[in-house]
Amino acid sequence: MSEWMIELHEVSKRYGDLIANDRLSLHVKKGELITLLGPSGCGKTTAMRCITGQHRPDEGRVFIGGNDVTDVPTHKRDLGMVFQNFALFPHMTVYDNVDFPLMIRGLPKEQRRALVADALRLIRMEGLEQRSPRQLSGGQQQRVGLARALVYRPKVLLLDEPLSNLDAKLREEMRFEIKEVVTKLEMTAVYVTHDQAEALALSDRVAVMKDGRIQQIGTPRDIYETPRTLFVADFIGLSDFIQGNVLAIENDRARISIDGLQLRVNRTSDLTVGQAVTLFVRPNNLELLDAGAETGENVFEASISKMTYLGDTIDYRVILPNRQELRVQTDGQRRFEPGSEVLVRFPPDRCHLIAESE
Numbered sequence: 001m002s003e004w005m006i007e008l009h010e011v012s013k014r015y016g017d018l019i020a021n022d023r024l025s026l027h028v029k030k031g032e033l034i035t036l037l038g039p040s041g042c043g044k045t046t047a048m049r050c051i052t053g054q055h056r057p058d059e060g061r062v063f064i065g066g067n068d069v070t071d072v073p074t075h076k077r078d079l080g081m082v083f084q085n086f087a088l089f090p091h092m093t094v095y096d097n098v099d100f101p102l103m104i105r106g107l108p109k110e111q112r113r114a115l116v117a118d119a120l121r122l123i124r125m126e127g128l129e130q131r132s133p134r135q136l137s138g139g140q141q142q143r144v145g146l147a148r149a150l151v152y153r154p155k156v157l158l159l160d161e162p163l164s165n166l167d168a169k170l171r172e173e174m175r176f177e178i179k180e181v182v183t184k185l186e187m188t189a190v191y192v193t194h195d196q197a198e199a200l201a202l203s204d205r206v207a208v209m210k211d212g213r214i215q216q217i218g219t220p221r222d223i224y225e226t227p228r229t230l231f232v233a234d235f236i237g238l239s240d241f242i243q244g245n246v247l248a249i250e251n252d253r254a255r256i257s258i259d260g261l262q263l264r265v266n267r268t269s270d271l272t273v274g275q276a277v278t279l280f281v282r283p284n285n286l287e288l289l290d291a292g293a294e295t296g297e298n299v300f301e302a303s304i305s306k307m308t309y310l311g312d313t314i315d316y317r318v319i320l321p322n323r324q325e326l327r328v329q330t331d332g333q334r335r336f337e338p339g340s341e342v343l344v345r346f347p348p349d350r351c352h353l354i355a356e357s358e
């Protein structure tokens with residue numbers, strides 16, 4: 001049997017002239033939780049609907065559990081689904097909502113009772129069986145939605161922005177609950193979100209989408225630390241971009257020039273001497289030093305133009321000799337006043353090049 005639980009092979013889906021999914025390929029391993037992450041309109045829901053069978057791709061094939069299901073209707077695909085609008089039946093109790101998928105599958109009453117009890121225990125909703133959805137908070141409603149999606153133990157769980165209607169604190173808590181439940185039941189899950197923090201926290205792998213295609217797929221760490229395109233770097237976390245040119249290649253390092261300043265940085269992709277590249281740095285990857293404290297590689301004089309206190313960190317705007325402004329965030333152990341002269345160090349291991357220029 002195939003190691004993949006879900007496969008999209010070059011799936012395209014159009015709405016009239018608009019290409020919502022453009023030869024999209026995705027392979028999800030058994031037991032893996034993959035997130036489709038990208039801005040609104042990039043084709044996440046369309047891809048999800050091709051997996052569920054709510055859409056028939058115009059081109060390409062969809063496989064679940066190694067079987068071609070492109071022409072198999074949704075109800076025969078053995079999937080659990082959770083959506084943004086909780087979609088509970090308002091006139092039915094919590095118990096009946098969760099029992100519903102078992103009832104329509106014609107399972108015997110005793111077995112149903114045991115499965116519903118299990119599902120409610122899993123989402124910590126025991127004791128609320130007789131409530132109506134109206135009498136539940138948003139978070140509780142979404143938990144019932146989750147219980148209803150997994151009560152019949154589908155192999156695959158699909159979640160499309162399931163937390164978008166919840167407030168920030170609850171969203172943060174529910175991430176961990178969802179991950180825990182999916183792991184406990186050894187389900188394979190595809191999770192759609194436009195929230196990068198959610199994607200990083202939840203996923204085994206993240207697929208970053210733009211214009212109907214996957215730009216990069218990798219572990220949260222890969223995506224955050226070594227984005228391969230400007231789009232991915234910009235979409236995930238805070239970053240500054242500096243345009244430069246490759247001066248020399250030295251094994252796993254590259255020497256680059258930015259407006260005459262020379263830097264040695266990590267090289268993660270193929271580069272050629274003379275090539276235009278973008279140096280990408282996260283504000284928390286740069287170091288600030290007292291003026292005169294150190295000289296040497298990757299250290300430049302700069303001045304502080306602005307300081308903002310953020311609680312956990314202090315956010316500085318610093319101006320480099322080439323007049324470029326950068327953000328630097330520090331833990332605040334050492335304070336620098338606006339107007340003061342400092343040194344900025346670019347640690348070679350924490351600076352990355354993207355083989356694109358703006």
Ligand SMILES: Nc1ncnc2c1ncn2[C@@H]1O[C@H](COP(=O)(O)OP(=O)(O)O)[C@@H](O)[C@H]1O
Nearest residue numbers: 015018020038039040041042043044045046047
């Ligand atoms: N039923 C539809 N008819 C026409 N255009 C659609 C329809 N559904 C989605 N689209 C368009 O397809 C693109 C992708 O939409 P969607 O998959 O919903 O993106 P996402 O879920 O990433 O926000 C968007 O430009 C959207 O406006």
Ligand SMILES: [Mg+2]
Nearest residue numbers: 044045046160
């Ligand atoms: Mg959507």
